[in-house]
Amino acid sequence: MGHSKSVWGSAPTDNYAQLAERFRPIFGRIREGAVHRELNRRLLHEEIAWLKDCGFGVVRLPKEEGGLGATLPELFNLLIELSEADSNITQALRIHFGFVERILSLPDGDRRKRWLRRLADGALVGNALTEIGEAKVGSYATTLTGGTDQLRLNGTKFYSTGTLYADWIVVGAAAEDGDIVSAIVPATAEGIGIVDDWAGFGQTLTGSGTTTLLNTPVGGDEVFSRETYTKYGTAFAQMVHLATLAGIARAAARDAAEAVAERRRTYSHAAASRSSEDPQVLQIVGRLHSQAYAAGAIVLQAAESVQRACDAQSVEDASYAESVSIEAEVEVAQAQTIVARLVLEAASSLFDALGASATARSKGLDRYWRNARTIASHNPLVYKERIVGDYAVNAARPPFAWQTGIGTQTPSSHDQTTGDDDERLRPES
Known part of the structure; x- marks a missing residue:
């Protein structure tokens, strides 16, 4: 093993160590079985149950509502640590944490109280949102029909991440009046079929398969x-991806350091008789750790902007709330364009430090690049770079939501309307 702990920087808050200590033993158990699960496609039911039992799903709920009262930077740092153990689990829980934020933002009332009780009691939420059929961008083929006393869902969804492990499912659908809504149904409801047919080369255990509703x-x-x-x-949803990537980089850095420390074989033209003394190999490991450090630091910096946007939702100054929300979107987009590249390079350079023997399937080291590449393919980087550039050059408002589907002519950011008299941000005087 390596002889010293990695230096990842200070915790996001003074209370973080106490919060994290509750979960670190579970993270350790999860990490121990990660390679076995990956090689045998063993799903995450047991591991997610461990996290559920120790209250991981309610870290963001206020303490008075049965939660742990974590801030967003604390949550994202926990997700980095969880992703270092197994990035599949973080992605499987992504929709759950996003739904928690949605409930926390609701006004006081029966719906908010009902859902806070369900979440505090341990309910986990998955999703059935994305479709791969003929639905056009901005719409769903899945329908919600009937009167308020007898509503029915019909449709097929793909990329149903986390739904195999969930108690409830958020279903995106088109209502009869043409509006897009979210219908929340129990995972065991009549007419629901959930299939583990996700065939991507990465994040293979996230349950990102097909859900049918009849x-x-x-x-x-x-x-x-x-x-x-x-x-x-x-911004929140993308931050979960970024925390996942940062955790993958830390895991790759950890494994590289441990493997180099233990490695006895070397090359005739190497710079030392052991890899652990070879300055060129040590340089690779050092760069990998630095990339992991930078990725985590960027994630936590961006997390502060999302926390500000969250806090601003309760203030009366609508202009300020809008401004910090825009800033959060741009900060997270900027973070995405860099974090993804840092982590992909780190996951690849691991093999430069260890040689061909590291490619043995039994070691499972390839999962870091495969998982990072899969995560980084969400919300394409090229669009984020354009959005950041348009904001920097033209003060253009970034998009706050998007969908995939069959394309129609899409207006440029300069043509989008927001209800204001001008789509652009007003420059400071």
Whole structure:
């Protein structure tokens, strides 16, 4: 093993160490079985149950509501640590944590109270949102029909990440009036089929497969309009991906250091008789650790902007709330374009330090690049770079939400309307 702990920087808050100590033994158990699960495609039911039992799903709930009262930077740092143990689990829980934010932002009332109780009791939430059929961008082929006392869902969803492990499912659907809504249904509801047919080369255990809905009943009070989305929801969702990437980099750095420390074989033209003394190999390991450090530091910096956007939702100054929400979107986009590249390079350079023997399938080291590449393929980097550039050059408002589907002519950012008299941000005087 390596002889010293990695230096990842200070915790996001003074209370973080106490919060994290609750979960680190579980993270350690999760890490021990990561390679076996990866090689044998053993799903994460047991590991997610461990996290559920120790309250990981309610870290963001206020203490008075049965949670742990974590800040967003604390949550994202926990997700980095969890991802270092197994990045599949973080992605499987991504929709759950996003839904928690949605509930926390609801006004006081029966719906908020009902869901806070469910979450405090351990309910986990998955998703059935994305479709791969003929639905056009901005719409769903999945429908919600019927009266308020007998609503029914019908459709097929793909990329249903986390749904195999969930108690409830958020389903995106088109209502009869044409509006896009979220219908929340129990995972065991009538007419639901959940299949583990995700065939991607990375993040293979996230349960990102197909969900079918056939006349699935929905309670009228479990239909959420688009207005219930949080203003910082898109930035939050991307931050989970970034925390996952940062955790992957840390795991790759850890494994590289341990493997180099133990490695006895070397090359005739190496710079030392052992890899642990070879300055060129040590340089690679040092660069890998630095990349992991930088990725984590960027994630935590961006997390502060999302926390500000979250806090601003409760202030009366709508202009300020809008401003910090825009800043959070741009900061997270900037972070994404760099963190993804840092982590992909780190996951690849691991093999430069260890040689061909590191490619043995039994070691599972390839999972770091495969998982990072899969995560980094969400929300394409090229668009984020354009969005950041358009903001920097033209003060253009970034998009706060998007969908995939069959393309139609898409207006440029300069043509989008927001209800204001001008789409652009007003420059400071």
